[in-house]
Amino acid sequence: MPRIPASELSGYLLRGRICGRGCLHTIKGPSPVLLATSSRQSRHASGHGHPATDRSPGAALEGQAPIVPYRKQLKDQAKALKAAGGKKKKAKADNQTVPGWELTVGIEIHAQLNTTKKLFSPAPVSSANDPPNQNVALFDLALPGSQPVFQEETLIPALRAALALDCDIQRVSSFDRKHYFHWDQPSGYQITQYYEPFARNGKIVLYARDGIAPQDGEEVLVGIKQIQMEQDTAKTIAQPGEVHWLDFNRVGVPLIEIITEPHIHHPATAAALVRKVQLLLHSVDACVLGMEAGGLRADVNVSVRRADDPTGALGTRTEIKNLSSFKAVEDAIIAERDRQIDLLEKGGTVEGETRGWSLGSTETRRLRGKEGEVDYRYMPDPDLGPVVIGEDLIAHLEASMGILPDVEVEGLINTYGLSSKDAVSLMQLDDGGRLQYFYNVLDALEARTSQAGMPAGNGDGAALLAANWCLHELGKLTSASSREVDTEHASGEGLEISPSGECRVAASDLADILFFLHRRRITANVAKDLLWSVFRGDVGAASRPFVDVESAIDKGDLWFRELSADEYAQIADVAVRGEEKVLREFEKFRDGGSKAYPQGKLMYLVGKMMRLGPDGRMDPRSAERVLRSRIENHYLAELGTRA
Template sequence: MSRISTAELSRYLLTGIITRRGCLRARTPLRAGGVAVANRTFIHTAHTAATATASPTSTPAVPFRKQLKDQNKALKASGNKKKKNADNQTVPGWELTVGIEIHAQLNTSYKLFSPATTSFQDTPNRHVALFDLAVPGSQPLFQSESLIPAVRAALALGCTIQPVSRFDRKHYFHWDQPSGYQITQYYEPFARRGRVTLYPRDGIAAADGDRIDIEIERVQLEQDTAKTTAMPGNVHWLDFNRVGVPLIEIITKPQIHHPATAAALVRKIQMLLASVDACVSGMEAGGLRADINVSVRRVADDGSPMGPLGTRTEIKNLSSFKAVEDAIIAERDRQIAVLEAGGVVEGETRGWSLGSTETRRLRGKEGEVDYRYMPDPDLGPLVISNNLVSRLAGSMGVLPDEEINDLVDTYGLSTKDAMSLVTLDDGARVQYFYNVLDAMEERLGLGSNSEPASEQRHAQLAANWCLHELGKLTELSSDLAMTPEGECRVPSSELAAILAHLHRKEITAKVAKELLWAVFRGEIAPNGVTQAIESGNLWFQELSEEEYAELADRVVQGEDKVLSEFLRFKQGKAKAYPQGKLMFLVGKMMRAGVEQRMDPSSAERVMRARLESVYLPAIEAS
């Protein structure tokens, strides 16, 4: 097409007025004051508004949920049942190799090369500077505050910070990139040579053993593109608020050989970035995206590879951990099928949709020549002083692996609960746990190291409530509004008060849960938990040992068959203690007694003692 004049280009970029001539067409010219551009509708060159919306014979859009249901029905009807991912990590005779590129939005107030603010929830096209839209004559101005989260992220990944790095232009033309190029760091990135260690608790494949180290090749700064929202009828809406938002691109070496391990690595990197407050949000909110490079090659019977790595394909913009694993499995199987049929795997870029069973071709794979990388002439070198790196390294705090180990070893938490505390609410949940624990120990007169981990019952109680009972509040109600300081709608001091009474067995678990709901709804005044128990006469008045024993004697009447199971174990005729039968009897006790006066652990203890000292000797004597 003919060259667009500067005046025409300015009208397009600043006011949204698009000429009817040329390759872009708009339904209605929309205007906005100043540099910000109003909500605009862009139609790709191949599809005009008339074609997209006016055709009476066009097929109506099928809702996505219905598409997924139809796919599942077709899969069931075909009789091809999908394997579970855990059983689909390897294919005999083939080796999978995966490398990952992760793009993470940095936690900054301003864009990378303009003073426009970063915004993800505001009205579209309201935070756009001249440079973001590539207005002729505008120049990039590096915002130095972007360095802080970028360097913290690189340090968390174990990288070496380069004292001098440079910016380059990566050329490509697409509607989401107004300038026709992206500023990145191709030749000299700011960080190199990192390492991430994965353990079974991170979700790696069983074949990877007790740990696997994945090397980070480089971490580079770059700009984000505009946000494209696909609409029915091949219409695409663009939001330029995201143009120029600071990103880091994390590139791993191709060392992953199992889909589950690839998903575990992305999850671990997200957790590391959140722990140092480097990333805006995770995959679920669009703040982190993964591109996966996949190749396969044959292996001999002894597992040794036959030949060099196969041709790789890239799967773009995966936005969930499950999508990472599913897409790798689908692409691996596709490449193997192509090679076994005598075909050739082409180097290309492929896409993946939620609920899919196979990847789809997007375009041929670009190479370095296609992007025409060149040093950016408008930006000087980026110099990072050792003093800055040392200060940031010294303020990193405890990283997730160390904190998880501490929660398990010091407080006796399960690995699953420890990981949940560290990952929930971008690390704020574990801070809330510490706040609750400190206040609880003060009330109980305990020290955090006064008992071995196996005896830290109060810590385990606090973790259980911080995870599970607090989680139940949000199932039927609004968000907890957890703050980075570890406080929420249920103040840590109030939960500590409830748990201290529960730990001393001064209230029942049922009463504790009712008090938690009351605090959540704001029905109890600050520091008023004990007063609420007193005024409601909610104190736990437990049965005596004699009353428990009398209740146990009553419920075992007529349970000769159940008692015989315990006798068989005592005589060595059964290998395992009949715990299920014991809990059956305890359940009968709980139902027969007054709930407000009974503790399940006390009931179990008394029933176990009566079995050994009274009921079984009586059966043997008879």
């Protein structure tokens, strides 16, 4: 296909002129992109006549107003909206409440269980790369005569999830049929647990570190009404021309539905709950696919009422289906809350209905009227007997649960001194692999310290240093500015952290770097360069340029040979020359005229020292210590003498 000349492109983009050559010959009716009309332009747009001579961006035909570029039109519209009193979109932190109104939210979370079999057939659960309609059994397709057979192993991850959410396990539960007709449900009903679910009366505590709304304070408790097992539907793949393809691999995949009580009153708290539920399910190996992989979906029930309503009754709720990201949960709740409030303030009524949400939208859309119990015609499934759960199984699962996320976070905070934000980040990154990598680094660091004959301990700040590097310095390796990977040695651009904590940057190599850095035998800049060399593949094997970190430091002569105290003092004397005005600030503090110590002025002078001194031989902490001593014991006295 020949390249379109720039003049023709500019004519189309800036003035809506379409070239008559090629496949575009006729246009019925006026083109919506034409910003100015004339018989000459119309002939050109429909494939007749010749293009206009003047193709400059601001050109206009004789007798017509100049053409205004589209970007300027948008700017003018924004200015006009602002002048008319239009408001900008609120930030989410400022959009958690609406004065005079109370929001109530309940959430239903559907999570795919970590099993190899489907719920009622021996067909395997498909992976993302399996061909369509390959892993199906007769019952999955609802062929006549086929019957469900409950696969007992699917109960194990479901019980783990219920125990992690502090639920009461029901010793006897049963399955029911939920009737509705849709192309993704071949049998015309879904098997679920409506009347007798296997778990009830749970709870989850959300803390400020989980990202709840500030209005909820330090923590909020959300009740779990019940958890039930159910089967998934077929996957619908939309095609052009209102055609839909069905992939039955997903039919019968085991799910749990977690139904919360309506205890949530802020959109950010709702998103935090879904996020924490995903983390809990992953930590107990109940659900290994998160929202980003399609293994977890959320439906939210939203209602509003006036804050001063004397009846205290909840408003009519609407349900928003199939939200597939934490951001979508918060955005959809805000949009639906605002829609309902606007409707009620105008004298309208909120209808109970099911609504949809698309990423990037600013409002929800109606899908259908809200079904009720009568519409679904719930009935006990006659082909499935009750599920009886033994006490011994529950006791075994409780004993093998492991450490739950809240306990893990508290340990990171109390034992290693991490901030709550860093502790939660370690838990969430790489599906928990980053946390295990951090522990591997600590183990390797302790072994390295013991090998050197030095005492080990968590109180010396080494663990905090390791956490900082595992979170921040490792992250910088894969940033856009650092993707200069040696293709001969490196296997990819990512860190490739596995759930067991294996990483492209070996934990032992990072531990060696931190060992020398923590004991001030190398500088921070040298440590970062070494980390990048390990990431590229220059360090870490006999075939590489350097076998280990220590040999790389030796061959590069990178050891830190710090200046003496006298040498620091000489540099400090040079740094403070001509800085009498700055030194006066310290004099004011000493004499009681300043409320706070002028730390910023001190660091300004330390920066001058670092620039004046030799590269690779100065430590900022030593420079600060020497400079502070010189100011207090020498420079201020000299100022007084001059005065």
